[in-house]
Amino acid sequence: MNDSKDLNCPVAAIETEVIQLAHGGGGRLMHSLLETVILSAFENPAPNECHDGAIFEVGGERLAFTTDSYVVKPLFFPGGDIGSLAVNGTVNDLAMCGAQPLYLSAAFIIEEGFPMAELRQVVASMETAARQSGVYLVTGDTKVVDRGNGDGLFVNTAGIGAVRARTPVNPGAVEAGDVIILSGDLGRHGIAIMAAREHLAFETSVASDCAPLWEPVKALIEAGIELHCLRDLTRGGLASALIEIAETAACALTIEETAIPVLPEVQAACDLLGLDALYVANEGRFAAFVPAAQAAQTVELLGAAGLGAVAIGQVTSGAGGTVAIAGPYGATRRLTMFSGEQLPRIC
Amino acid sequence: MKHVDEYRAAETVASLADAIARATTQPWIIMEICGGQTHAIMRYGLDQILPKEITLIHGPGCPVCVTPDAYIDKALEIAATPGVIFCSFGDMLRVPGSQGDLLGVKARGGDVRIVYSPLDAVEIARSNPSREVVFFAIGFETTAPANAMAAYTAKREGLCNFSLLVSQVLVPPAMEALLSAPDTRVQGFLAAGHVCTVMGTEAYGPIAMRFDLPIVVTGFEPVDILAGVLACVRALEEGLHDVLNMYGRTVKSQGNAAARALIDEVFEVTEREWRGLGVLPASGLALRSTYAAFDAEARFGPARDIRAAPSPCISGEILRGVCSPLECAAFGASCTPDHPLGVTMVSSEGACAAYYRYRDPTDEVGVVFVHE
Incomplete structure (x- = not known):
């Protein structure tokens, strides 16, 4: 065997001057992009405490405002399509601010040659989703780009909502002792998309959990639940969402792995691909931080709204910015954010 | 989930941890060869529930980790070549060579694609006859059959636009190299269950005998790993230096005959460089001369070693x-x-x-x- 001192790795050339896919993956690279390039470039009169949307006051009314772009491949997948995703995603970002979604805009970037029938299908699905949440698509835009300069169809939606929560709903309101409620099982959307995109044939097909979340949030607000923080668990999954909240709120979270529901078919797909369900994307799930005294009622209310909600953990008084997960065998580990997206493992 | 849940059951894990604690009377250092086992040990905190006398050290069994710089750099060069579609398993994409990684090549316009099976790369070659399609065939005996199948299929179909960049390695020579090193700490091995599923267990008997230590063929679920540790500790305590198969539900002593025959049809044993271990004789696989037409190094030039810059990395x-x-x-x-x-x-x-x-x-x- 050679002298190992000669066999060490070279220092990697870190690629920072061009955008990589990982910059959009919901992990650390995306956060660093936002902090160093995007947020730092703009003056903001009201520092944004709620990452899912901005909250400001107009004529005495507290409004929430948010936007999101949708680039999903394939455009149609089990459980939804880019249209339902674009409406529900923005509706959910407003709901996570404790706001009732009211009006949405929709902008379409369409590639030359895109089938008209598919566009009609997407638009119809947007209208169905809008009705379901009681929102109106009131303004929009279309652009057509040369063939090859777009991936079929990109959709952007922006939304305005009226804040209905009586107290601030953001990481800053999280308190030690709060209970973390998860609204349902994890990982369906990410696995549905991956299976459809890569033509992976699993024995049972998994449908996306894509769904609007305003109704369940409204039920909590109307019942007087003091919502400290809400977060929908999209890119990066439950783990990334909790880490973001722990870091923003400078609090410590502890969750129980055995309390977190994952469908057997989703778990099987994750095992096969070497993915961790805690990091897989969802489009109809959220985490709620509520006072311990209201935790049981929250679970019950969400259950009544048709969601399989469970309490998965608590905010502790430990060192800030960390999420600890107690495993099934008594060992506790720390959750860390992925660099970019999860990559399927070799074997 | 059937066939998985029983290997993750908390009661079984707890009783195995108890049994290990009862069996242990002195400190032992056990190496798990396979990176999949390392991942599971850390993921489930299995090292934390073992008695403090047991130290698990982590072996070189991560196929991504041991692939030498020369091949990463060659992959980057091929992937950046206009007209090439470069296919790889997902976790190779972030591995740094001396000039960036495959994700960087992709961001700069290279056509780099993640595939889940080498046969997907063959399919890409079929549907893109005017493009050169190269698959990065790395890994241990575990990936060898599927990689061999890709070459075999391409040859049978006469797919002239398909080739493999091969950096395929074998586990037993690496174990011998580790045990021969003067600073070795290994007293017992957990051998990689998947590798043995393909190759069988025959190669490990001579190693156990020559180096006087137990080698326990072990699976990847928490119960499998602890059962492997228990068997290894018992053997160490009793001074037994045998090969034990604790992954009998998939591992047969002869391995998988069809897979071995396919590997033998396509590959021959050769000297290979391992990151961390250096060049080891007869420690890897290369395409046989009958498959030379599908060798990416013949098509795009050989991988060349580049002197590593000084680094604090150990x-x-x-x-x-x-x-x-x-x-x-x-x-x-x-x-x-x-x-x-x-x-x-x-x-x-x-x-x-x-x-x-x-x-x-x-x-x-x-x-x-x-x-x-």
Whole structure:
């Protein structure tokens, strides 16, 4: 065997001057992009405490405002399509601010040659989703780009909502002792998309959990639940969402792995691909931080709204910015954010 | 989930941990060869429920980690060649060569695609007859049959636009190299169940005999790993130096005859360089001359070794189990998954990445863990 001192790795050339896919993956690279390039470039009169949307006051009314772009491949997948995703995603970002979604805009970037029938299908699905949440698509835009300069169809939606929560709903309101409620099982959307995109044939097909979340949030607000923080668990999954909240709120979270529901078919797909369900994307799930005294009622209310909600953990008084997960065998580990997206493992 | 749940059952894990504690009377150092096992140990905190006398050290069995720079650089060069579609398993994409990684090549316009099976790359070659399609055939005996099948299929179909960049390695020679090193700490091995599923267990008897130590063929679920540790501890305590198969539900002593025949049809044993271990004789596979037409190195030129720049990275020692990631000054400080200084921080099966992801920063040996 050679002298190992000669066999060490070279220092990697870190690629920072061009955008990589990982910059959009919901992990650390995306956060660093936002902090160093995007947020730092703009003056903001009201520092944004709620990452899912901005909250400001107009004529005495507290409004929430948010936007999101949708680039999903394939455009149609089990459980939804880019249209339902674009409406529900923005509706959910407003709901996570404790706001009732009211009006949405929709902008379409369409590639030359895109089938008209598919566009009609997407638009119809947007209208169905809008009705379901009681929102109106009131303004929009279309652009057509040369063939090859777009991936079929990109959709952007922006939304305005009226804040209905009586107290601030953001990481800053999280308190030690709060209970973390998860609204349902994890990982369906990410696995549905991956299976459809890569033509992976699993024995049972998994449908996306894509769904609007305003109704369940409204039920909590109307019942007087003091919502400290809400977060929908999209890119990066439950783990990334909790880490973001722990870091923003400078609090410590502890969750129980055995309390977190994952469908057997989703778990099987994750095992096969070497993915961790805690990091897989969802489009109809959220985490709620509520006072311990209201935790049981929250679970019950969400259950009544048709969601399989469970309490998965608590905010502790430990060192800030960390999420600890107690495993099934008594060992506790720390959750860390992925660099970019999860990559399927070799074997 | 049937056939998985029973291997993750908390009661079984607890009773195995108890049995290990009862069987242990003195300190033992056991190496798990396979990166998949390292990942599971850290993911489930299995090392934390073992008695303190048992030290698990992590072997070189991460296929991504041991692939040498020369091949990463060759992959980058081929992937950046206009007209080429470069196909790879997902976790190779972030591995740094001396000039960036495959994700960087992709961001700059290279057609780099993640495939889940080498046969997907063959399909890409079929549907893109005017493009050169190259598959990065790395890994241990586990990936060898599917990689061989890709070459076999391409030859049978006469797919002239398909080739493989082969950096395929074999486990038993690496175990011998580790045990021959003067600074070896290994007293018992957990052998990689998947590798043995393909190749069988015959190669391990002579190693156990020559180096006087137990080798336990072990699976990847928590119950499998603890059953492997228990068998290894019992053998060590009794002074037995045997090969034990604790993964009998898939491993037969002869291995998988069809898979072995296919490997033998396509590949021949050759000298290979391992990151961390250096060049080991008869430690890898190369395409046979009958498959030379599908060798990417013949088509795009041979992989060439580039002298590594000085680095604080000790992945060589980590891959040999001589050092733990926590003993590296760069770990968690200048070396993180965002800015890996070495491969063991890149792949999810690498020991450093597993420690970074799963290790509670507040426990153990007073190492200051710098969290970004």
